[in-house]
Amino acid sequence: MHNLIEQAKGTVDQAELYWKRGHTISVEYENQRLQQITENDLSSVALRVIDDGKMGSTYAVSPNQEGLLAQATAAAAYGDPATFSFAPAADYPTVDVFSAETDALTSEDLVALCESVKAGIVKLRDDLPFFITADTESEELVIETTGGADAHSRSNRLFLGFGAPIKGAGMSVFKVKGSVSPFTRVDELIAEFAEWYGWTEKTSTPTTGRLPVIFSPGASFLYLLPLWAGVEGDAIEKKTSPLSDRVGEQILSERLSVIDDPLASTDPGSRSFDDEGTPCQRRAIVEKGILKGSLLDLRTAAALGQASTGNAVKRELFGSGTETKPNPWPINLTVAPGSVPYREMIAGLEEGLLVYYGMGFHSGNYPQGKFSVQAVGFHIKDGVVVGRLDRTMVAGDIYKDFKHVRAVSSERGRPLSFLGGLTPYVLVDSLQVAGA
Amino acid sequence: MKEKLAEVVGGLSADYADLRYEENRKTRISFRGKRLVEVASYETSGGHVRAYAGGGKAIASFSDPARAASMAKAVAASALIVGDKRDKPLRLAVAPTITESFPISSPRDVRTISLKEKLDLVAHYNETILREPTVATTEANYDEFVSRRVFVNSEGSVIEYDIVVANILGFIVTKKEEVLQRVRFAFGGDADFGRLQGRDADLARQIEIARRLPDAEPAKAGLFPVILDPSEAGLFIHEAFGHLSEADGLQNNPAFRAKLQLGTSLGREILNVTDDPLPPGLPGSYVIDDEGVRGVRTSLIAGGVLSGRMHSRETAAEFGEPLSGNMRAVDTHNTPVVRMSNIFIETGPHTFDEMVASIEDGYYLVGAKGGQTSGDQFTFGAQWGYKIENGRLGALVRDINMSGELFSTLQAISMIGDDISFGERGGCGKGSPPQFNRQSGKGAPHIRIDQVTIGGV
Numbered sequence: 009m010h011n012l013i014e015q016a017k018g019t020v021d022q023a024e025l026y027w028k029r030g031h032t033i034s035v036e037y038e039n040q041r042l043q044q045i046t047e048n049d050l051s052s053v054a055l056r057v058i059d060d061g062k063m064g065s066t067y068a069v070s071p072n073q074e075g076l077l078a079q080a081t082a083a084a085a086y087g088d089p090a091t092f093s094f095a096p097a098a099d100y101p102t103v104d105v106f107s108a109e110t111d112a113l114t115s116e117d118l119v120a121l122c123e124s125v126k127a128g129i130v131k132l133r134d135d136l137p138f139f140i141t142a143d144t145e146s147e148e149l150v151i152e153t154t155g156g157a158d159a160h161s162r163s164n165r166l167f168l169g170f171g172a173p174i175k176g177a178g179m180s181v182f183k184v185k186g187s188v189s190p191f192t193r194v195d196e197l198i199a200e201f202a203e204w205y206g207w208t209e210k211t212s213t214p215t216t217g218r219l220p221v222i223f224s225p226g227a228s229f230l231y232l233l234p235l236w237a238g239v240e241g242d243a244i245e246k247k248t249s250p251l252s253d254r255v256g257e258q259i260l261s262e263r264l265s266v267i268d269d270p271l272a273s274t275d276p277g278s279r280s281f282d283d284e285g286t287p288c289q290r291r292a293i294v295e296k297g298i299l300k301g302s303l304l305d306l307r308t309a310a311a312l313g314q315a316s317t318g319n320a321v322k323r324e325l326f327g328s329g330t331e332t333k334p335n336p337w338p339i340n341l342t343v344a345p346g347s348v349p350y351r352e353m354i355a356g357l358e359e360g361l362l363v364y365y366g367m368g369f370h371s372g373n374y375p376q377g378k379f380s381v382q383a384v385g386f387h388i389k390d391g392v393v394v395g396r397l398d399r400t401m402v403a404g405d406i407y408k409d410f411k412h413v414r415a416v417s418s419e420r421g422r423p424l425s426f427l428g429g430l431t432p433y434v435l436v437d438s439l440q441v442a443g444a
Numbered sequence: 445m446k447e448k449l450a451e452v453v454g455g456l457s458a459d460y461a462d463l464r465y466e467e468n469r470k471t472r473i474s475f476r477g478k479r480l481v482e483v484a485s486y487e488t489s490g491g492h493v494r495a496y497a498g499g500g501k502a503i504a505s506f507s508d509p510a511r512a513a514s515m516a517k518a519v520a521a522s523a524l525i526v527g528d529k530r531d532k533p534l535r536l537a538v539a540p541t542i543t544e545s546f547p548i549s550s551p552r553d554v555r556t557i558s559l560k561e562k563l564d565l566v567a568h569y570n571e572t573i574l575r576e577p578t579v580a581t582t583e584a585n586y587d588e589f590v591s592r593r594v595f596v597n598s599e600g601s602v603i604e605y606d607i608v609v610a611n612i613l614g615f616i617v618t619k620k621e622e623v624l625q626r627v628r629f630a631f632g633g634d635a636d637f638g639r640l641q642g643r644d645a646d647l648a649r650q651i652e653i654a655r656r657l658p659d660a661e662p663a664k665a666g667l668f669p670v671i672l673d674p675s676e677a678g679l680f681i682h683e684a685f686g687h688l689s690e691a692d693g694l695q696n697n698p699a700f701r702a703k704l705q706l707g708t709s710l711g712r713e714i715l716n717v718t719d720d721p722l723p724p725g726l727p728g729s730y731v732i733d734d735e736g737v738r739g740v741r742t743s744l745i746a747g748g749v750l751s752g753r754m755h756s757r758e759t760a761a762e763f764g765e766p767l768s769g770n771m772r773a774v775d776t777h778n779t780p781v782v783r784m785s786n787i788f789i790e791t792g793p794h795t796f797d798e799m800v801a802s803i804e805d806g807y808y809l810v811g812a813k814g815g816q817t818s819g820d821q822f823t824f825g826a827q828w829g830y831k832i833e834n835g836r837l838g839a840l841v842r843d844i845n846m847s848g849e850l851f852s853t854l855q856a857i858s859m860i861g862d863d864i865s866f867g868e869r870g871g872c873g874k875g876s877p878p879q880f881n882r883q884s885g886k887g888a889p890h891i892r893i894d895q896v897t898i899g900g901v
Binding site for chain 2: 044045046048050079083086115137173179250368398440
């Protein structure tokens with residue numbers, strides 16, 4: 009137990025220490041060339057206290073920084089009455105997210121990984137101004153409370169991303185891979201990248217109207233973020249969520265099951281406790297289209313008379329980190345795979361879209377389940393990809409349109425957002441499409 | 445401290461090195477509905493070091509000042525690894541050595557105001573919003589960032605400078621049956637607390653729109669001529685064009701570099717776009733950037749023709765163009781990147797009424813609502829709008845997202861108003877991981893665009 013918590017025991021009603029230390033190395037290639045190596049060595053602390061029944065918080069670089077407890081107590085003098093207690097002592101599940109091999113990776117190792125990716129791309133396409141990024145992260149997280157929570161973790165992650173800007177357009181085609189353990193070969197991903205890049209050589213304009221749309225794993229945030237906004241405790245408490253009091257109802261297609269899976273071993277999104285020191289758990293959010301549960305942190309759980317689901321994350325829609333207060337978020341949100349290879353989905357469409365990203369998501373009315381974005385992806389006609397989309401908007405309402413899902417793929421990948429967990433390709437029966 | 449830091453960079457075996465050390469105080473007050481979710485005022489510190497060696501570059505951020513020397517050495521070694529792999533060495537444009545301090549002062553400096561006074565002011569605005577019966581919830585925040593920075597480089601520059609920005613900002617969220625709408629409010633933008641006070645009339649206007657919006661019709665999808673208000677036009681020029689004028693984004697993108705040669709015609713003669721950090725009192729104003737280079741006014745589009753762009757020392761050398769002083773880092777965890785200061789469309793010859801009269805079937809889009817851009821593709825929302833029919837403003841509309849392609853859209857700007865204004869609150873996300881810059885100003889008059897894609901829901 010850190011002496012800050014020991015000291016707090018005699019001074020305030022309750023205290024919670026969050027201390028993160030991280031070492032990251034990042035290697036970036038731009039236009040086929042190694043551009044920059046970044047190495048960060050950062051420490052950050054958040055301290056929350058309840059004093060005289062009121063909540064206060066402060067932040068610092070180190071828990072040994074002078075006056076930290078006094079600073080948090082001073083903030084508590086202005087704070088709202090505390091409506092919950094910090095986490096009690098708990099047994100944490102074991103999650104395998106530490107890798108000594110990843111921990112030992114150097115910038116030279118990451119350069120070697122990027123060089124192998126570079127060689128793989130050049131073999132298939134030597135004409136592209138491609139970019140590659142490899143990052144490794146080693147993190148130690150400590151959460152201790154005066155109530156006895158004593159959570160410690162060490163984790164490692166290795167991420168690789170690569171892509172190239174599309175000729176004649178500003179968008180890129182890109183692929184990502186994340187892992188706890190080191191990896192060296194990504195041939196399949198490079199081959200898929202080259203195939204998709206080939207599809208961008210021509211533009212093709214879809215018919216304006218309602219069309220079937222395939223969401224790739226990269227685009228899954230377009231329906232998962234509205235779903236998050238519907239199941240997170242704050243919106244449920246305020247009754248601004250369109251899903252308030254609808255547990256047990258069919259809200260999506262029976263083909264869709266959405267699971268928060270923090271305990272999946274060796275998954276880079278996994279963890280054994282949340283940012284308040286509550287144990288994480290595997291939970292179905294939507295099972296065969298039926299709403300099963302919500303995401304709660306300590307505060308929203310107390311407000312709703314329930315227990316925290318272990319979903320406190322120091323994140324907001326635009327920003328995250330130690331200086332962000334905990335909010336209810338999924339830890340490792342996944343969508344269960346189906347049985348149809350995504351190429352069969354393409355082959356079965358008379359006309360439709362394959363979308364791998366959407367621009368402008370945050371300016372839509374996502375808290376109500378709606379999205380209206382510029383679709384980044386491909387136009388499908390008579391079962392084949394005929395070109396990339398250009399100036400095409402796709403709009404929908406997940407609680408109407410995602411009730412009609414034709415197929416879910418057997419393959420899964422990761423969304424291009426902080427949601428992070430594995431998701432399949434999802435073919436939605438029809439969405440509003442506005443072509444140029 | 446600054447002497448020690450200068451020793452660290454001076455003693456490195458690198459062609460060039462610089463180090464920025466920051467002591468930051470952040471104050472945050474947040475209401476969500478009736479709930480005061482946070483009051484925090486706290487200090488953090490840390491450093492960021494960059495080195496160029498053997499034609500390569502490396503960077504590092506660190507929390508513990510005792511690690512400055514060892515991190516700097518590691519960075520110099522990494523720069524050599526980069527240089528070794530490059531057939532084209534990275535170089536820096538020559539910049540003047542500066543040994544000067546640039547403190548900030550303001551008549552009612554936020555640094556002299558008590559936390560209690562700040563809290564009372566935000567609580568007052570929040571309560572005002574909550575009195576409106578259609579309000580479902582609110583977000584009301586006080587956000588203050590005070591940064592004391594020391595910059596040293598291996599060429600002898602030793603610079604001390606301040607950044608002080610305070611904003612009150614948030615959302616008015618109204619709901620009627622199943623329709624939920626969010627309207628923004630934002631005051632402030634610099635070190636003056638006076639700009640945050642007495643803004644009740646401005647807030648009342650936003651509340652009135654938020655009250656009416658759930659009853660409005662959603663925008664219809666399709667291609668339409670539009671008029672953008674100054675807030676929306678400022679966001680458009682920032683998102684769609686401004687980011688492509690930041691040379692670090694172009695540096696490694698041959699297709700766009702070829703497309704964006706200086707002298708290229710981008711729009712009609714009435715179109716003039718400028719980036720200028722020097723006017724006092726705008727959100728993106730500053731004297732010195734985070735690479736130790738003085739900020740200057742840069743003409744980006746003059747008479748419809750591409751006339752300049754924003755640079756770092758590295759990109760200025762690569763493009764053979766003048767330094768502009770646009771390298772900014774949000775805080776010590778981040779390396780500086782090229783970014784806009786205050787970007788704006790200069791005024792034109794048309795009145796607002798002339799623009800409305802020129803449209804038979806279109807929209808008037810009001811209030812920036814965030815946007816996103818990738819290369820020449822842009823998408824952004826408007827908080828609300830009005831239908832324009834037969835040259836007249838019609839009904840209020842909601843749920844508006846517009847998208848397009850930059851180059852054709854710039855050419856489609858056919859009318860520019862005589863009525864420029866700047867947003868008070870800055871804001872821009874860039875980089876990976878994203879750096880959210882409070883100090884990013886945007887301005888414009890009303891503009892007419894002949895055709896954009898509106899995506900209705």
